[in-house]
Amino acid sequence: MSNYIPTIGVEVHVELKTKTKIFSNSINGYGEMANSLTNVIDLAYPGTLPTLNEEVINLGIKAATILNCKIRKVMHFDRKNYFYPDISKNYQITQNATPIGYDGYVEITKENGEKKKIYIEEMHIEEDTCKSAHRGTKTLLDFNRAGVPLIEIVTKPCISSGEETKLYLEKLRELLSYGDISDCKIEEGSMRADVNVSIRKNESDPLGTKAEIKNIGSISNAKLGVEKEIERQTKLYENGETFLPQTRRFDDKLNDTVLMRVKETGNDYRYFPEPDIPFVVLTDEMIENARKTIPMLPDERRKKYLELGVSEINTKKLIQNRSLSDYFNTLLEEKTNHQVASNLLLGDISAYLNKNEKDITETTLTKERMLELIELLENNTLTSKNLKEIINEILESTETIKEIMKKNGIENITDDTEIRNIIQKIIKENPESVNDYKNGHDRAIKFLMGQVMKETKGKANPKMAMDILTEELK
Amino acid sequence: MKYLNKDIKEINKLLKSKKIKPIDLVEEAFENIEKNKDLNAYITLNKEEAIKQAKSLEDKEVDNLLFGLPIAVKDNIVTKDLRTTCASHILDNFIPIYNATVVEKIKAKNMIIIGKTNMDEFAMGSSSRTSYFGAPKNPWNPKKISGGSSGGSATTIAARDVLFALGSDTGGSIRQPASYTGIVGMKPTYGRISRFGLVAFASSLDQIGPMTKNVYENALLLNALVGKDEKDLTSVRREEEDFTRFIGKDIKGMKIAVPNYFMSDIVSSEIIDKVKEIIKLLEKKGATVDYVDVKYLENAVTLYQIIAMGEASSNLARFDGIRYGHSYENPKNIEDVYLKTRAEGFGEEVKRRIMVGSYLLSGENAKVYYNKALSIRDDMRKEFKNVFKKYDLMIGPTTTTTAYNLTDPMDDPRKSFMDDVLVIPVNMAGLPGLNLPIGFDKNNMPIGMQVIGDSFEEAKIYHLASFLEKELNLELNPFGGEEDE
Amino acid sequence: MEEKLTKEEVLHVADLARISLTEEEIEKYRVELKKLLNDVEKINDVKGYDDDILIACWEENTTLRKDEPGEMLNPKEVIGNAPRHSGNYIEVPVVISDGEGA
Incomplete structure (x- = not known):
């Protein structure tokens, strides 16, 4: 098979971590009783009007900042009109003409160490749809998700492989979850990706026919889906065949993409400016205040950890675990052995947390006690063998580590x-x-x-x- | 004994002194409505609740002029537990589960909702003849229309059933029926009154407003309705003001503009003559009146058609037979639910407008029509604003003719827009406008004049209107007040 | 001769608006819609305006709402007005497609 050049663009929707919905003050929640998190606005009752959640704008500013986007200071919303049971008004309020962020990028590091910028075309704020479940001849509608705030992030068609797609999605997930924008749980649907794939023979050729892959359940499936799609398109072209623009979905069982439908001649969404929401004007102060609340991002953490002598592998593992990394960050300014600290967190403490299904913030390990523990381990007053015996107590009681050791008869002769x-x-x-x-x-x-x-x-x-x-x- | 024909301050005194109770007023209102039921002003009466509420007010302190007074509410303003139909089959059994903000406001004044008034279906029309429940009739001549879309509210006020009614005005739907029935109707500045709970027709144009028999009562009701509502982002925060404050004041030195277009041959000569009389009177009383050109006025109907129908096609998409309202009985699939529910539920005018509106927004048309309309609209508003740099107010006829016959043909889809040619520009520019009765034509049908102000200048409008009302001193009770006891 | 839309044009807009039409209605709307469309065509004759647009006569910018939960409906109220429902769900005939939008 001869080589074709793939062109890939990705659209990602993430649900925002807010207390309430974007256009109403009902609760933004997951896993609750059907239709228990709604009000008349979510249900599009006659006469209802949208309001706009301040936190959505804050998170929009933060996401735009994290994704290196320019921020639009005066924006409005638009209506995207289409009839579908999952959108109660039969139009979605979105930002078509004035997305909050545009012209950004995310940097990925490929396996060979090479860095590549994935360019973001635009990112905009919009509302989620309701959830529908199909039961025989009926579809059941649960409006709890209707109006949950979303950010849609659209890349330029600048991705060139399944591997890059995967790296981009991983990076995006890392950034957005670290930025406290979204919890980015693909399995719960709080992060969803659609991937557009086309191939062509030469750089100078026009872009090939596009296939959109939807319904991707994991990042590794995104990679696989892209690779399978490139393979499929290559075969078709090699056989002298063509195909129509189409929507495909990734099938978990087949581990391949399957055709959903051939795209009709452009959906007619009849966009027009939303008259119910006046201009949203972002002041420098608002932007600055939102930016101030962005937590330390993975790249900066990585740099700091390595500088403090934490091993490469421990650095990577810590950053994969947001709550341990946040805990570790409280030790950054302390004079202590940070490598020992990271060993502790990733070793015995993680084992305890996993076994007891706890978060580190739910333990009694204050910073002071952690520093004491590190010191005792470092000067061998406490052996790692003995630590295992008393780790439960360390994480559950508020006594000093020395007191716990004494109670357990672990007292090293240091005289x-x-x-x-x-x-x-x-x-x-x-x-x-x-x-x-x-x-x-x-x-x-x-x-x-x-x-x-x-x-x-x-x-x-x-x-x-x-x-x-x-x-x-x- | 009759009380509702008395001066509002007199009624208030009687209530305060416990000589009468709210229930007396409610019963009188229902007697009036019963007597005038052929006028078809109401879609739903709120008898049981109104009586209950009136009784519950008996022990309360009479703390404001509106206390205990019956009010009629247009049937596109949602009332909790009280059927709200928008005069449409698609909502003919719809019981809202929340109150519009204006409903909360009138309840806070302890006013009593007497019923829901008839209107054009979803406020689309100019004669209330598109109502699923049949058209209301003009109290001055029951063979004539009351106008629309707030035809029921205009009818019940003109017939003196009650003192107060709420209407809504998207392209003249308060002022035009007020003109046809000889009452006072105000469309306030866009954003003055919360639209939360007003079933949207064209969101950027819709505004609720008071309809009354005289200027003072109109200003009084407006006082109770205005204010920023956190549930409506387009509502506006303003310092509190008393809209009656200039009533009874002199108008010497007032500068008034009359757009030439409003006095052109699109208006019947009888109406032009009447407005000219008013102009003379104003000049005699010390006001200056100039004729001015306001560009784009003649394009307002076209802009309105594009913007109102475009927005309506989207606003009415929610009526789909899924969450509430009428739904087609035996759908085979989801498309059946949409297509047949809407085919059965909507009347002709509504169907026509949402089809055209969908077309105007589809594909490239949004650029060709909709965006162009928004551009011209911007220039038109600036034109108005320029006039108000030099003038206090603008006046002109409200309608091109007086009320026409209920039996006049309805087959020209453009007719309902042309009826509103003089009232539409005010909505386009978001300005306040009021209809004031200024006389009668040769058939004794009321003629109305429009008073238009700059944004938030409602008090100035009431100033001029009340002055003229007093000068003209017209007998505006179609039944001539001969029923007074 | 009276100007008319084609049958296909009427069916297209009826489909956009999700309204099924009888043959008789189609014929009627071929004439009526054409009249309205001729009317709005006049917009192309207007000259002299600038590019600024006015979406609505907004007198204020958006005031953002604090992210604090308010009152919600219980599921019984949600299904109370729904023509079809089962359990706590609102029901429609089965939808076989992927959804659009978000």
Whole structure:
């Protein structure tokens, strides 16, 4: 098969993390009883009018900032008219003419380390539709989702592979969830992606016929879908065939895209400016205030963590876990061993959190206690073996770590003289081993150390004991 | 004993002194309505509730001039638990589950809703003949139309059933029927009154307004209706004002403009002559009156057709037989629900307008028609604003003819727009406008004059209107007041 | 001869507006809609205006609403006015398509 150049554009919808809906003050919630989160506005009762949620505008400003978009300071909304049972007014309020953000980009890093900017054409604010469930000859409508705020982010057709599609979506998810814009849960539908794919022979050729892939349930499926679609289109062209612009969906079972419908000659959405919502004017102050609330983003975290000596792998893992990373951020300014801190968070603490289905903020691990814990581990007052025994208590009680150790009989002998006395006794009792050691049998020192630990019931600070033992054996 | 024909301050005194109770007024109103029921002013009466509410007011302090007074509400303003039909089959059994903001406001004044008035279906029409419930009749001559779309409200006021009514005005629907029936009707500045709960026809033009038999009562009701509503983003925050404050004041030095177009040959000579008499009177009383050119006035109907029908096609899309309202009985599929519910539910005028509106917004047409209309509309508003830099007010006829016969043909779809040629520009520019009765034609049908002000100048409009009302001192009761006891 | 739209033109706008028409109505609207469309055609004769548009006579910009929950309906109220419902859901004949819009 000869090579074709793919051209890919992605449209992503994310639901915004607000308390209420975009055009009404009913609750923006998920998983509640059907039709329990609505009011007359969501149901498009005659005479109702939209209001506009301040937080949606704030999140719009933040998202635009994060995606390096220019921000439009005077905007209005538009009506997109179409009859469908999931849109109660039979028009959707959206921004067609004046999207809040435009001309942005997101930078992805490819496997080979190469960086690429994925350009954002525009991002606009709009309302979500209601949820419909098909039951035999009926469709059931639940309006809880009707009017949930959305941001739609549209890239330029500048993506050139399934891999890049995946990297873009991952990056977008990382940015938007870190920006507290959306929780970006694809499985719950709070992040949804549609991908447009076409191929052509040469850069100089016009763009090929487009196929839109909808209903993509995961980021890896987006990659697979694009790859399968490129393959399908290539085969068709190779066989001298053509096809019509079409909408396809990704089928989980077939692991392939299947045809939904051939696109009609352009949908006639009859857009016109929404007369019920006057101009929305963003002041510099509003923009500045919204920007101030943007949390530290992954790239900055990455840079800081590495600077503090956290390993590459731990940095990556921390950033994958937003709440651990936020916790870790509280330690950034502290003089402590950050690598040990990251080990702790990703090791025993994560194990505990997973097992107990808890978030770190639900534990008793204050910053002060965490710093104490790191110090004890660092100077070997607490061994990692002993830590496992008391990790539950550390995360559930408010006592100092030392108190917990004491209660559990974990008390390292850190008194120099006491350890030295014991070591001198052991040396006296084991002349053969001492001889072996002096004759170059390194293994003998391990035996002697074992005896020390046995004598102290494991309470000797191992590092200190080893230092003294080596010294005494000279 | 009759009370509703008395001066409002007199009624208030009687209520305060407990000589009469709200229930007396409510009963009298229902007697009047019963007596005039052939006029078909109402779609739904609120008898049981009104009586209940009147009784509940008996122990309350009479704290304002509107207290305990019956009011009629146009049937496109939603009333909780009281059927609201928009005079359409598609809503003929619709019981709203919330109140319009204006309804809350009149309730806060302890006014009593007496019923829902007849109108053109979804306020689309100029004679109220597109009502699913049949047209209301003009109290001055029951063979004539009351105008529209607020025909029922105009009828019940003209017939002196009640003192107060609410109308809505998208392209003259308060002022034009007020003119045909000889009453006072005000369309306030766009944004003055919350539209929350007014079933939208054309959102950028719709405005609720008061309809009364005289200027003072009109201003009084407006006082109760205005104000920023957080539920309507297009409503406006203004300092509180008393719209009656200039009533009874002299008009010396007032500068008045008369657009030439309003006095052109599109208007019947009888009406022109009457307006000219008024102009003479004003000049005699110390006002200056100049004829002015206002560009784009002659294009207003075209702009209105495009904008109003375009917006209407979208606003009425929600009537689909799914969440409320009439629905086709045995749909085979979802398209059946839409197509047949709307075919059965809407009348001809509504269908015509939403089809044309859909067309005007479809594909490239949005650019060819709609955006162009919005551009010209902007220039037209600027033209008006320029006039108001030099003049206090603008006057002219409200209608081109007096009320015509109910049996006149309805087959020309342009007729209903042309009836409103003089009132539409005011909606286009978002300005306040009022109809004042200024006399009668040779058939004793009322002639109305429009008084137009700059944005938020309602008080100035009432100033001039009340002055003329007093000077003219017309007998405006179609029954001649001979029934006074 | 009277100016008319074609039958197809009428059916197209009727479809946009989701109104089914009888043959008789189609004939009627061929004439009536044409009259209205001829009327609005006059907009192309208007000259001398600038490009600024007026969407509505808004006297104020949008005042944003605080993100605080308000009163909601209970599901029984939601289905109360619905012609077809089952359980807490509003019901329609099965929709076989992917939805549009969002």
